[in-house]
Amino acid sequence: MDYEVDRKTQWIADELQTLQESGLFNQIPVIESAMGGRIRIGGKELINFCANDYLGLANHPRLQQAARDAIEKYGIGPGAVRSIAGTNVLHQQLEERLASFKGADACITFQSGFTANLATIPALVGRGDVIFSDRLNHASIIDGCRLSRATIVAYEHNDVDDLQEKIRQTTEYGRRLIVTDGVFSMDGDIAPLPAIYEVANEHGIMLMVDDAHGEGVLGRNGRGIVDHFDLHGKIDVEIGTMSKAFGVVGGIVAGKRVIIDWLRQRGRPFLFSSAMTIPDTAACLEAVDLLESSGELVQALWANAKLMKAEMQKMGFDIGHSETPIIPLMLGDVKLARxxxxxxxxxxxxxMAIGYPTVPEGKARVRVMNTAAHSQADLEEALGTFQLVGRKLGVID
Known part of the structure; x- marks a missing residue:
């Protein structure tokens, strides 16, 4: 691609050229339909394994109707930040319902899961403090840790012994925080949260888990990783998102009331950025209603994932060590993955192919995201296609 550049921006054009030549330039497809198990791109219908819409709620008629009803009653936008313009009753209701759903003392919502991490970590720790962070934590956790200006100590992925050793070695600190993803989105494995809790409790360290890919997936009717491990009241902070299994958008922080009240006072994205829109909030409320009333969609998600995993392994694909509906089709070379x-x-x-810097170099993959929206016919057709392509490219026999 040719760019109009000057001396100030030539370096950007050079970097973009390098990305293109190495096969790492990210071309974003344009979707021409509603989100679902099948979508349309470039006029062509495709079976969709890219979405984090685990339960197929992104185009659910009940969520659509809830959004329409809310617009009729309350309009669309929140007007300004909640701490200045006030908070709409739907935001209040959503936070109360989410706290009850997740079995937490209290909950606060943000514009996204990313901003929830950017708000929470710097509000809890700062310069002179220490964060113990899993080496494979999500970028939003990493950025939140950097913003806090606390010392970041990375421990080996899901390695509780290494976490213990890193805590033992780190003797200078003010406050301390352990932070981990619940479900790791690129590999589909689950954090050993009970063991991490025991370490945090032993040393008197705050514990935070980001459950973005556990919401709607783990626990009773999708209540998440804290419910999955029955750790209610033991995890100080649970971050979540409503942009994946809930099918909408928004961030969640649930946990001890003292922390939630503190975030209302010091969580910068809460204080300095407008809240979720009215229709988004109403749709999220409806999603909570759906999950509370039935676990059918969660069961369908896991049934689809079990089928896909079993059949792909039979074909000879390397699907890593996923414990969730995320299937990493491990290919290694980024050009092969693309x-x-x-x-x-x-x-x-x-x-979609996933390569560096999202995953380490040499660990490129095609990530297959199962959802409850996929029919049996979708899965059978897709499995045939994976086998066809795998044989053509020499990945399987």
């Missing part, structure tokens, strides 16, 4: 994704697209399946 070619695999391209071949899938040409044969009616949308599953």
């Amino acid at each position: 070619q695999f994704s391209k071949e899938l697209l040409e044969n009616g399946v949308f599953a």
Whole structure:
């Protein structure tokens, strides 16, 4: 691609050229339909394995109707930040319902899960403090840790013994925080949260878990990782999102009331950025209603994931060590992963290649995201396509 540049911006054009030549330039597809198990891109219908819409709620008629009803009653925008313009009754209701759903003392919502991390970590620790962070934590956790200006001590992925050792070695600190993802989005494995809690409790360290990919997936009717491990009242802070399994958008922080009240006073994205829109908030409320009333969608998600995993392993694919509906199709080479994704697209399946810097170099993959929105026919057709492409590219026999 040719860019108009001057001396100030030539370096950017050079970097973009390098990305293009290395196969790392990110081309974002344009979706021409509603989100679902099947979508339309470039006029072509595709089976969709890219969305984090685990339960198929992004286009659910009940959520659509709730959003329409809320617009009729309350309009669309919140007007300004909640601490200045006041908070709409729907925001208050959503936070109360989410706290009850997750079995937490209290809850506060943000514009996204990313901003929830950016708000929470710097509000809890700062310069002179220490954060013990899993080496594979999400970028939003990493950025929140950097913003806090606390000392960041990375421990090896899901390695509780290494966490213990890093705590033993770190003797200078003010406050301390352990932070981990609940479900790791690129590999699909689950943090050993009970063991991490025991370490945090032993040393008197605050514990925070980001459950973005556990919401709607783990626990009773999708209540998340804290419910999954029955750790209610033991985890200080649980971060979540409503942009994945809830099918809408927004961030959640649930936990001890003293922390939630503190975030209302010192969580910068809460204080300096407008809240979720009215229809988004209403749709999230409806999603909570759906999950509270039935676990059917969660069960369908896991049934689809179990089928896909079993059949892909039979074909000879390396699908890593996922414990969740996320399937990392491990390919190693980023160019191979991108070619695999391209071949899938040409044969009616949308599953994106993931490479560096999202995953380490040499660990490129095609990430397959199962949802409850996929029918049996979708899965059977997709499995045939994965086998066809895998054989064509020499990935399987």
